Amino acid sequence: MLEIQDLHVHFGVIHAIKGISFTVEEGEIVTLIGANGAGKTTTLRSISGLKKPTSGTLLLEGVEISGLSPQARVARGLSQVPEGRRVFPEMTVQENLDLGAFLRKGSSHADLDEVFDRFPILAERRRQLAGTLSGGEQQMLAMGRALMAKPKVLLLDEPSMGLAPLLVQEIFSIITKINESGTTVLLVEQNANLSLNIADRAYVMETGSIVLSGEGKALAQTDEVKRAYLGG
Ligand SMILES: Nc1ncnc2c1ncn2[C@@H]1O[C@H](COP(=O)(O)OP(=O)(O)OP(=O)(O)O)[C@@H](O)[C@H]1O
Ligand SMILES: [Mg+2]
Incomplete structure (x- = not known):
């Protein structure tokens, strides 16, 4: 579904991504910890087109997307939920969701109903300004907005950040359900424990390189990952 080959990204003289390669197969949850x-984040932003890489190949369904605008990538099925949510605070929940469907053809009423089914709290609060939602509700709105674009691949950047443990569980269970209903997921997380448990496969990044990879639950059992990311 998604194939990244030898990706390099610089910020000025800083070599932030040093030639990483990885794949996300159709139907998988793959996590990057x-x-x-x-x-x-730099890796996700390179995939969604928000940061221009120095070099490398990005294939979506076998098609090179490096030359495409972020909007064109959304239209082809890539949708990103950014770190820190970034909902539009002065717009209502409903308006935020409508924006998510902006790049799609056709009516989005059915999709809106689907998002409201998945996140009932958003239906209740559809006329509330997004800036007045709680952190967890804003995360749900950001995910709902991305789903309105009907993505083939959902890119999630630290959805658990700043949320209480119970809410984190809920968000992860929603991610699993979204995946089960057919959306491929690339999940960036610092919460290695939970993300390794829901992921089919995982890649571990250190200072711009991938240092370990494997099946999610298997990686969680390795001494290296336990020591560095699971607190023991
Ligand atoms: N706009 C920028 N300008 C300069 N350097 C940047 C910029 N964005 C990121 N970097 C650098 O690139 C490196 C990777 O940053 P990135 O945000 O991708 O890390 P991350 O793994 O997402 O970290 P975190 O878990 O804290 O979100 C860091 O050294 C960071 O300082
Ligand atoms: Mg980040």
Whole structure:
């Protein structure tokens, strides 16, 4: 579904991504874990087109997308939920969701109903300004907005950030359900414990490189991952 080959990204003289390669197969949840500054967000932003890589190949369903605008990538089925949610605070929940469907052809009423089914709290609060939602509700809105684009691949950047443990569980269970209904997921997380448990496969990043990869639950059992990312 998604294939990244030898991706390099620089910020000025800083070599933030040093030639990483990985794949996400159709129907999988793949997680990218790693410490602060490892390059997880930069990798996602390169895939969605928000950061221009220095070099490398990005294939979506076998088609090179490097030359496409972020909007064109959304239209082809890539949708990103950014780190920190980034909902439009002065717009209502409904308006935020409508924006998510902006790049799609055809009516989005059925999709809106689907998002409201998945996130009932958003239906209740559809006329509330997004900036007044709680952190967890904003995360749900950001995910709902991305789903309005009917993505083939959903890119999630630290959906658990700043949320209470119970809510984190809920968000992860929703991610699993979204995946089960047919959406491929690339999940960036610092919460290695939960993300390795829901992921089919995982890649561990350190300072711009992939240092480990494997099946999610198997990686969680390795001494290296336990020591560095699971607190023991
Ligand atoms: N706009 C920028 N300008 C300069 N350097 C940047 C910029 N964005 C990221 N970097 C650098 O690139 C490296 C990777 O950052 P990135 O945000 O991708 O890490 P991350 O793995 O997402 O970290 P976190 O877990 O803290 O979100 C870091 O060294 C960071 O300082
Ligand atoms: Mg990040």
